[in-house]
Amino acid sequence: MNTQHISSPTIELKTSAWLNTDKPIKLDELLGRVVVIHTFQMLCPGCVSHGLPQALKIRNTFPESDVVVLGLHTVFEHHAVMGPEALKVFLHEYRIHFPVGIDQADAGSNIPLTMQAYSLQGTPSFIVIDRKGKIRLNHFGVIDDMLVGAYIGQLLSE
Amino acid sequence: MNTQHISSPTIELKTSAWLNTDKPIKLDELLGRVVVIHTFQMLCPGCVSHGLPQALKIRNTFPESDVVVLGLHTVFEHHAVMGPEALKVFLHEYRIHFPVGIDQADAGSNIPLTMQAYSLQGTPSFIVIDRKGKIRLNHFGVIDDMLVGAYIGQLLSE
Amino acid sequence: MNTQHISSPTIELKTSAWLNTDKPIKLDELLGRVVVIHTFQMLCPGCVSHGLPQALKIRNTFPESDVVVLGLHTVFEHHAVMGPEALKVFLHEYRIHFPVGIDQADAGSNIPLTMQAYSLQGTPSFIVIDRKGKIRLNHFGVIDDMLVGAYIGQLLSE
Amino acid sequence: MNTQHISSPTIELKTSAWLNTDKPIKLDELLGRVVVIHTFQMLCPGCVSHGLPQALKIRNTFPESDVVVLGLHTVFEHHAVMGPEALKVFLHEYRIHFPVGIDQADAGSNIPLTMQAYSLQGTPSFIVIDRKGKIRLNHFGVIDDMLVGAYIGQLLSE
Numbered sequence: 001m002n003t004q005h006i007s008s009p010t011i012e013l014k015t016s017a018w019l020n021t022d023k024p025i026k027l028d029e030l031l032g033r034v035v036v037i038h039t040f041q042m043l044c045p046g047c048v049s050h051g052l053p054q055a056l057k058i059r060n061t062f063p064e065s066d067v068v069v070l071g072l073h074t075v076f077e078h079h080a081v082m083g084p085e086a087l088k089v090f091l092h093e094y095r096i097h098f099p100v101g102i103d104q105a106d107a108g109s110n111i112p113l114t115m116q117a118y119s120l121q122g123t124p125s126f127i128v129i130d131r132k133g134k135i136r137l138n139h140f141g142v143i144d145d146m147l148v149g150a151y152i153g154q155l156l157s158e
Numbered sequence: 159m160n161t162q163h164i165s166s167p168t169i170e171l172k173t174s175a176w177l178n179t180d181k182p183i184k185l186d187e188l189l190g191r192v193v194v195i196h197t198f199q200m201l202c203p204g205c206v207s208h209g210l211p212q213a214l215k216i217r218n219t220f221p222e223s224d225v226v227v228l229g230l231h232t233v234f235e236h237h238a239v240m241g242p243e244a245l246k247v248f249l250h251e252y253r254i255h256f257p258v259g260i261d262q263a264d265a266g267s268n269i270p271l272t273m274q275a276y277s278l279q280g281t282p283s284f285i286v287i288d289r290k291g292k293i294r295l296n297h298f299g300v301i302d303d304m305l306v307g308a309y310i311g312q313l314l315s316e
Numbered sequence: 317m318n319t320q321h322i323s324s325p326t327i328e329l330k331t332s333a334w335l336n337t338d339k340p341i342k343l344d345e346l347l348g349r350v351v352v353i354h355t356f357q358m359l360c361p362g363c364v365s366h367g368l369p370q371a372l373k374i375r376n377t378f379p380e381s382d383v384v385v386l387g388l389h390t391v392f393e394h395h396a397v398m399g400p401e402a403l404k405v406f407l408h409e410y411r412i413h414f415p416v417g418i419d420q421a422d423a424g425s426n427i428p429l430t431m432q433a434y435s436l437q438g439t440p441s442f443i444v445i446d447r448k449g450k451i452r453l454n455h456f457g458v459i460d461d462m463l464v465g466a467y468i469g470q471l472l473s474e
Numbered sequence: 475m476n477t478q479h480i481s482s483p484t485i486e487l488k489t490s491a492w493l494n495t496d497k498p499i500k501l502d503e504l505l506g507r508v509v510v511i512h513t514f515q516m517l518c519p520g521c522v523s524h525g526l527p528q529a530l531k532i533r534n535t536f537p538e539s540d541v542v543v544l545g546l547h548t549v550f551e552h553h554a555v556m557g558p559e560a561l562k563v564f565l566h567e568y569r570i571h572f573p574v575g576i577d578q579a580d581a582g583s584n585i586p587l588t589m590q591a592y593s594l595q596g597t598p599s600f601i602v603i604d605r606k607g608k609i610r611l612n613h614f615g616v617i618d619d620m621l622v623g624a625y626i627g628q629l630l631s632e
Contacts, residue, residue: 043244043251048206061620078247086201086239093201146535149623154631156624219462304377307465308472315470359560359567364522397560402517405552409517 008135013037013072014113015101017084019091025099027133030068034155035129039072039103039115042082042090044123050142051124052096057145058152059098066156071100074115074123079105130155168291171195171230172271173259175242177249183257185291188226192313195285197230197261197273200240200248202281208300209282210254215303216310217256224314229258232273232281237263288313326449329353329388330420330429333400335407337415344449346384350471351445355388355419355431358398358406360439366458367440368412373461374468375414382472387416390431390439395421446471482609487511487546488587489575491558493565499573502607504542508629511601513546513577513589516556516564518597524616525598526570531619532626533572540630545574548589548597553579604629 010027018024027035038055040047052071059069075082084102091100103112114120118127121140128137128151137151168185176182185193196213198205210229217227233240242260249258261270272278276285279298286295286309295309326343334340343351354371356363368387375385391398400418407416419428430436434443437456444453444467453467484501492498501509512529514521526545533543549556558576565574577586588594592601595614602611602625611625 043247045252057618057620061618061624081239081241081244081247083239086244089201089236089239094203144531144535145618145620146531146623149620149625150535150627150630151623153624153627153629155627157628157631215460215462219460219466302373302377303460303462304373304465307462307467308377308469309465311466311469311471312473313469314466315473359563361568394563397555397557397563399555402555402560405517405555409552410519 006136006138010129010133010135011114011117013070013101014104014117015072016104017102019084019088019100019102020097021099025070025101027129030129031133032131033066033068034062034131034152035068035070036152037070037072037127037129039074039120039123039125039127041075041077041123042073042087043078046142047124048094051126052094054126054143054145054148055098056096058148061149062152062156067152069098071096071098072103072114073100074103074112074120074125075105076111076115076122079110128152128155130158164294164296166293168287168293169272169275171228171259172262172275173230174262175260177242177246177258177260178255179257183228183259185287188287189291190289191224191226192220192289192310193226193228193287194310195228195230195287197232197278197281197283197285199231199233199235199281200245201236204300205282206252209284210252212284212301212303212306213256214254216306219307220310220314225310227256229254229256230261230272231258232261232270232278232283233263234269234273234280237268286310286313288316322452322454324451326445326451327430327433329386329417330433331388331417332420333418335400335404335416335418336413341386341415341417343445346445347449348447349382349384350378350447350468351384351386352468353386353388353443353445355390355436355439355441355443357389357391357393357439358403359394362458363440364410367442368410370442370459370461370464371414372412374464377465378468378472383468385414387412387414388419388430389416390419390428390436390441391421392427392431392438395426444468444471446474480610480612484603484607484609485588485591487544487575488578488591489546490578491576493558493562493574493576494571495573499544499575501603504603505607506605507540507542508536508605508626509542509544509603510626511544511546511603513548513594513597513599513601515547515549515551515597516561517552520616521598522568525600526568528600528617528619528622529572530570532622535623536626536630541626543572545570545572546577546588547574548577548586548594548599549579550585550589550596553584602626602629604632 038051103114105112126139130136196209261272264271284297288294354367419430421428442455446452512525577588600613604610
């Protein structure tokens with residue numbers, strides 16, 4: 001277990017809208033806290049069965065003063081049926097209450113802008129940013145709860 | 159465990175389209191086989207986590223010559239984001255290969271026509287029809303795999 | 317799903333003791349009901365995690381007037397630490413309340429007598445006997461709840 | 475999530491024997507590493523279904539150079555059927571390969587000596603000791619994998 005190998009500067013999220021929050025989230029306003037970002041597509045089975053329940057568990061395990069949990073809807077396929085209205089219904093039905101940004105579409109590509117900037121390989125992806133704003137983990141696919149806890153615990157006590 | 163208390167005549171499905179099948183399914187052409195119908199909405203969490211995986215398990219447990227597995231998309235809320243195109247993507251992503259009918263909308267109600275005819279209370283619902291075409295079970299909500307197996311086994315040997 | 321291929325006459329259980337019952341169980345006194353027998357060893361991981369919980373679920377799913385659930389402790393290894401006193405503690409701690417027979421030791425073999433008579437290959441094994449006393453299933457290893465339900469349901473309506 | 479509230483000095487384990495290790499384990503020889511101790515009884519259902527699988531997951535998640543995983547068999551009931559020979563079979567059947575100490579019996583009490591010294595309330599209990607040898611967590615009952623990971627991760631980076 002080692003998050004030390006990645007130590008990239010923060011890449012600000014590029015979003016067209018935010019849900020479940022009164023104002024847009026800026027990563028540089030979250031310095032001092034550990035930030036976890038779950039990127040997902042609402043019709044991605046692994047996101048629905050694993051990634052989002054894990055994000056909710058993180059939200060329920062750590063205090064908001066220490067750990068920020070964000071969702072990012074990075075639609076790179078089937079754009080027509082995963083628009084903002086569909087996403088709103090999805091978040092309502094699945095009782096996801098933490099802030100979710102909509103990754104900003106790129107007119108010239110199916111891949112939205114934040115997904116490009118973070119070089120994400122697909123969904124679900126799991127990003128962890130430390131208290132100083134450095135990206136410490138950028139993981140594609142399923143990741144075990146114990147390991148997620150260990151990454152967060154490690155960064156909390158740095 | 160007793161399915162005897164219901165013994166209603168078949169109510170034909172009223173659908174606007176069928177997916178995963180070359181031609182529309184007619185219940186009266188399925189006489190001689192046990193038919194199970196899983197009614198669902200693609201953004202209903204209990205359908206996604208329980209009902210549809212159970213339908214797939216039924217499909218994999220019993221031969222098609224004995225048991226027919228059908229899905230029925232009974233949209234009664236959030237109609238705008240659960241249309242046919244969204245459903246096609248959903249079935250593709252979740253690898254659901256058995257025939258799925260789209261319950262026919264009622265111009266004067268949010269409740270589609272088959273849902274009305276079967277007096278369904280919500281999603282997921284699970285309907286079992288015996289070899290003679292009689293409805294023997296009409297269950298709303300989660301139902302255990304062992305009990306589902308028992309209902310089907312009982313009807314198979316009648 | 318077909319239990320028809322086995323249709324052996326009942327083989328009476330040979331036991332040195334019974335727990336959780338006032339008097340020894342005789343299979344020929346159970347004619348008219350479906351009987352399921354879970355054979356296990358108390359220190360067999362697959363029995364503890366799968367077989368016995370499934371036996372308890374069968375007990376809770378079907379009425380006793382239709383389905384009899386029996387355990388059979390078929391110790392064929394580590395005999396010294398799986399004796400009757402250890403078994404009593406195990407049944408108490410795991411809250412197993414259905415009758416459990418202790419398969420009778422064979423002075424000349426590690427394999428106890430009922431295990432020999434039924435040609436059991438190991439634990440857990442799952443035996444199903446129909447209302448007429450014929451052995452219809454003799455399965456070694458894990459078996460899915462839905463399939464178990466189907467076997468029992470089929471025999472119930474014969 | 476806070477392990478800071480406990481900061482007791484190490485209490486050395488009092489054992490009558492060790493299994494899965496060539497020589498007895500002394501906590502004061504483990505300084506510099508995080509030590510987790512799962513206390514259990516081999517016939518305790520919660521230990522078998524939750525505590526010991528979690529201990530194995532910790533062993534597989536963290537390197538041995540950072541995290542030591544120990545079992546402690548704290549028998550406080552049914553002593554006659556949970557002796558050393560039964561425990562050996564149990565560890566073999568459940569494929570538990572990390573060191574397991576047998577908590578030393580107290581001639582005047584059902585509660586063994588280490589269990590008394592740590593004021594353990596029952597099984598399973600989960601103890602975490604930091605790199606400096608201080609007890610940081612002493613938890614009775616089931617504890618979630620994510621929280622366990624967080625405790626360990628936090629102590630690893632202190």
